[in-house]
Amino acid sequence: MTHLNGSVGLHGRNRRNDVAMVQTALLASGHSPGPIDGLCGRHTISAIISVQRQLLGKPDGLVEVHGPTWRWLTAHAGRSHQQPSQSGSRSSPASPLRRPVPPETPSNERAIRPLPSRTLNYTDHVPLPKKGSVNVGIRPASNQAIIAQLGQPRDSYSQQCQPPTNAALKRMVVTGDVGPFRATGLRPAVLSLTAIFAEVRKTHPDLHAKLGTAGMMCCRYVRGSTRSISNHAWGTAIDMKIDGILVPRKAHYANLGLQLLAPIFNKHGWYWGAAFSTRDPHHFECGADLLETFHA
Template sequence: MSNLNDLIPIPSKDVMNRGLSAAKESTMLRILGKPGVLSKDCSNPGRTYAKLVKYGVDVGPFKVSGHSYAVESLLLIFQQVKQEQPDVFSTVKTGGVLCVRSRRSNPSRFSNHSWGTAIDLYFGGGVVRQGLNQTQRGVYQLFPYFNNHGWYWGAEFSGDSVDSMHFELAEETILKLGQ
């Protein structure tokens, strides 16, 4: 049996994120507001935004803090994964959800982790570095669950921004929150 942390090629773009696109910072700011202070390192959400955050919620394989809708969605995703792929459920790890900070590649823009609407996932002892056109087998097995719940997979980002451990609420999902 293959290990869930084995590296495999990222699938073609016509396989993932069908009908979903990466959430734009302008949409996030318009619908969810400013999450806090833009800085290089993680900081706490601002007082106003913090009211939209659920803290320390056990979503199954680990606890997370994030936007209330994102946390509820993670609960549903991991309930389904637990039933259908218990080996994936029991070994998945998170690199984090809520972290008010700038993007690593663009310090003038907020990372979607700033709103607690993005999660980084990995298997085994380490993460797949950003820009690598590979993903871990376990993350590959998870992406359909996330796509089905309105999460965009960062494996479709291009060039040095490819981020196969990253999932974020899609632009289309964020727009529905604003209705």
């Protein structure tokens, strides 16, 4: 296995050669670390986390010298190198992954250096998701579909939040403790959130403790529109705050907390608004298939 001299990634030692090796391996295994420049920035950390998401219960953004992330990367990148389409060779330092494999030497690093307590900064900015990397198989629900399913929440809308007036819909609106906070929305959506946040608590307890919301139920038009009704009007969408921070609509970035939440929301049939043509990284809403199971 190719040898790293120090850890790479979030709070890592990030020696330039090591970072370049990790970037090369990330690229060769199909991830996007940004330019292979030996500098560990947010693209590199985000790519490390995306590898770790498939690998570890709790991604920490750090590639340890003898840790599972580096083992996976070297194994995986080595295999990909044999494929002709690999682009790993456009990297800088004389393709370190093809060096002869040095004998594995046990490291005292862990033993002599107490493991620092690394807490991720969930408000760190990360790039918006690449097309097709999130919301796989999940369609957002159109106004038409959701009206056919649940009716109009009220007769008129504006840009301001107003209460629903549809009696059947009102009977389905509940306020409940969903784990990190209380939320008001359509009963099955609130129940679904409870399951989502239970899963977040299990896989990312530190993140769970930092979750907040900017609201769920709110009958209004989509911001800036006079025709499209926001899915918040049915109480089937929620706006998420991470550590008190609301990533603004139309932002060119998400943050680590939202990025870690997305696959869990997706698993439960919710669509992440970061992929809307008008980006809405803090917004999650029940996808069309999930909504079809809701009845007023």
